[in-house]
């Protein structure tokens with residue numbers, strides 16, 4: 001089992017590497033949840049990330065790149081921008097929203113999560 005897991009992870013890493021700069025998803029907290037779309041859906045968060053020297057910082061966490069009213073840090077579950085590359089992803093991946101998608105933001109509206117999830121999936 002351990003061996004299978006190791007091989008699986010290595011395969012994932014190799015597949016990721018073949019994607020050019022696939023390692024970028026590891027440069028922001030919970031980057032793997034929305035993968036490339038974290039930066040490239042509208043490239044608003046990607047732009048801010050690039051302008052900020054391609055680093056996750058408190059300043060980048062405080063910005064609201066997609067303009068949906070939630071900071072990048074809130075969307076990626078690291079509101080204060082304290083996460084560093086190599087740290088485990090903070091929070092529950094199911095709570096992550098896309099900082100590059102104005103139609104995807106935390107569900108604190110009291111809307112039924114099931115139907116909200118379906119609405120969100122239309123925009124993915």
Ligand code: HEC
Nearest residue numbers: 019020021022024025027028031035036038039046049050
């Ligand atoms: C954390 C943000 C981020 C993530 C995640 C990310 N990118 Fe990018 N990407 C950028 C930025 C910033 C640039 C422009 C600057 C640069 O080229 O380094 C860029 C540029 C690119 C380019 C233009 C050519 C190049 O390499 O410069 C391609 C193609 C690309 N990304 C594809 C992808 C794919 C495919 C993924 C997912 C495997 C991905 N990106 C994930 C931020 C990101």
Ligand SMILES: [Ca+2]
Nearest residue numbers: 064066068070
């Ligand atoms: Ca936002």
Ligand SMILES: [Ca+2]
Nearest residue numbers: 098099101104
């Ligand atoms: Ca968003």
